[in-house]
Amino acid sequence: MLQGIVARRALLGDGAWHDTSIAFANGLIDTLGGPAPAGALDCGDYLVLPGIVDLHGDAFERQILPRPEAAFPLPLALADTDRQLVANGITTAFHGITWSWEGGLRGRENAIGIRTALARLKPRLAADHRIHLRWETHNLDAVDEIADWLATGHIDLLAFNDHLDMVQARLGDDGKLRKYAERAGLSLAEFRALVARVEARADEVPAAIATLAGHARAAGVAMASHDDDTRAERECFQALGCTISEFPRTAEATAAARALGSPTVFGAPNVVRGGSHCGAP
Known part of the structure; x- marks a missing residue:
C-alpha cells in the first residue's frame, strides 16, 4: 500500500501551493511536511489537490x-x-x-x-x-x-x-x-x-x-x-435569494456579483485555455 507522496505543487488548507510531503496511515492522510515516507510516490510537477x-x-x-x-x-x-x-x-x-x-x-x-x-x-x-x-x-x-x-x-x-x-x-x-x-x-x-x-x-x-x-x-x-449580462439582472436574482452568479457574460455583471458578495462560477476548462470558449471577457 502506498505510504505517501512527495509533491512540489500541493494545494493545502491555507489555499496556497506547497512543496511538501504527505504521509498516509490506514488509508487516510496522517502528516504533512515531515520526512518523506519510504517508497513515497514522487509526483513531480503534477498538481496535488483535495478532491x-x-x-x-x-x-x-x-x-x-x-x-x-x-x-x-x-x-x-x-x-x-x-x-x-x-x-x-x-x-x-x-x-x-x-x-x-x-x-x-x-x-x-x-x-x-x-x-x-x-x-x-x-x-x-x-x-x-x-x-x-x-x-x-x-x-x-x-x-x-x-x-x-x-x-x-x-x-x-x-x-x-x-x-x-x-x-x-x-x-x-x-x-x-x-x-x-x-x-x-x-x-x-x-x-x-x-x-x-x-x-x-x-x-x-x-x-x-x-x-x-x-x-x-x-x-x-x-x-x-x-449567463448574467447586466447589473440589473444580477440584482434581480439576488433579491430572490439566488446568490450564485454562474458564468456571468460581461464585466458589468461580474462586477455587480462581486459588489453584492455573490460567488461567481467559471468553467475550469476556460481557465486552462486562458479564455472563454464563447468570447466572453
Missing part, C-alpha cells in the same frame, strides 16, 4: 448520447461517467441536468431517468453524485413538478437558465439549428414550431422564476443565475 467539487458538469451527456440516435442505457452511461470523474480527481459532482422546453436529451423524461438511475446506482458509485437542476425558465409546464422535487429533497442546486435567445439567433441557419433539433428528436420544422410556441408565453416567465425561487428558499436549496 475536486465540480459544481457544473454536463459531460455525462456525451456518455448518454455520443452522437444523434446512438443513445446508451443510462446505468451504463452514468457508471462510465463516475469512473471518468474519479480518474480526474473529481470526488463530488453536481450533474448539470437540464430540464428544458426542448425535450429529448434535455427533456422531462431524461431528467427523471437520470435522477432515478443515480439513486439506484449510488451504492456502486465511487464519487458523490448530486443534482444540479438547470431549469430553462421558458419551460413553464415543468414548474409544479420541479417545485415537488425541491420539496422532496431531489435537487441540491437549482440554476435559472435562459438559452432561448441563443436558439432564436440560429433559426435562420439550418446547419446550426440542426444540432438543437436532433438533440430534441425533432425535424427542423417541428423545432421551429416549438420555439414559436415557447416565445408566445414569454410574459409568464418572470412569475414562474419568482415561484420556483420561493420553493427553493423554503427547501434551503442554493440557487444560481446563469
